[in-house]
Amino acid sequence: MCVFCLSDAVEIGGEHIWDAWLNDALPEMLYRAVERPTLDSPAIEYDANRFKMKLPVVCRACNNEWMSALSLKIKDRFSRSMLDGEPFSLGTKDGVILAAFVFMKAALMNQSLPGAFFTRDARERFRTDLILPPFVQCWFTAYEGAARMHTRSQSHIFSPNPGTRLYGLQFFCFNYIVGKLALQLLAVRWKNIPGARSALIMLDAPKNWNLAAPRFWPDPGIFVSWPPPECVGDNMIELFVQRFGAFPY
Numbered sequence: 001m002c003v004f005c006l007s008d009a010v011e012i013g014g015e016h017i018w019d020a021w022l023n024d025a026l027p028e029m030l031y032r033a034v035e036r037p038t039l040d041s042p043a044i045e046y047d048a049n050r051f052k053m054k055l056p057v058v059c060r061a062c063n064n065e066w067m068s069a070l071s072l073k074i075k076d077r078f079s080r081s082m083l084d085g086e087p088f089s090l091g092t093k094d095g096v097i098l099a100a101f102v103f104m105k106a107a108l109m110n111q112s113l114p115g116a117f118f119t120r121d122a123r124e125r126f127r128t129d130l131i132l133p134p135f136v137q138c139w140f141t142a143y144e145g146a147a148r149m150h151t152r153s154q155s156h157i158f159s160p161n162p163g164t165r166l167y168g169l170q171f172f173c174f175n176y177i178v179g180k181l182a183l184q185l186l187a188v189r190w191k192n193i194p195g196a197r198s199a200l201i202m203l204d205a206p207k208n209w210n211l212a213a214p215r216f217w218p219d220p221g222i223f224v225s226w227p228p229p230e231c232v233g234d235n236m237i238e239l240f241v242q243r244f245g246a247f248p249y
Helices: 021-025 060-064 066-084 092-111 120-129 237-241
Strands: 031-035 044-048 088-090 137-144 151-158 169-178 181-190 215-217 224-226
Touching: 021 066, 060 066, 066 088, 066 092, 066 181, 088 092, 092 120, 092 137, 092 151, 092 169, 092 181, 092 215, 169 237, 181 237
Parallel strands: none
Antiparallel strands: 031 044, 088 224, 137 181, 137 215, 151 169, 169 181
């Protein structure tokens, strides 16, 4: 079944993990690809000259209609930032588009793995209105790595330890990196633990990341500039990806 509606998902093909326009924008050459959808997955490395990875988890109508339209908006607004680091100032309208794009990619990746984190109602509402579920947050940073092109689509789920104030909650963290633009999404839900039900909250990011990774969703009500005052290099990107799961709760 499609991630976002009740139609059957395609059996072959599906939604690109990395949007197809990247193949036209980048020089034709061999890239070192590494597949590791979760932090616990083994890394699979191979050489490729195109971004061809697809997830057969959506129907043709969703893929070719509203999802394609959203991806084209991202290309029009953020492609130069992804590829060349062109600065931008993010207001409410573009913030909605960027947050919707990150959530779309997060839901796709999550659906390809065992156990859907987001409810069917939340995903179907997103399809019709592009409204993100409550308590979802998004951040961005600028990735200044040694490679000409770096991509990553990776998620992990973590739960606070028994005896902590947030025990009973479960968090889903998704990281999506295209070139120099690194995006991060965090969502929360109740975990099925009898007698343990904390109030749903928006988790604060570690304060030492404030200058490198500003939050842009929910809408902060002000313009948010990218790149931020501090960037993330090869020596810091893993810390950024794992910064929530390693935080004491």
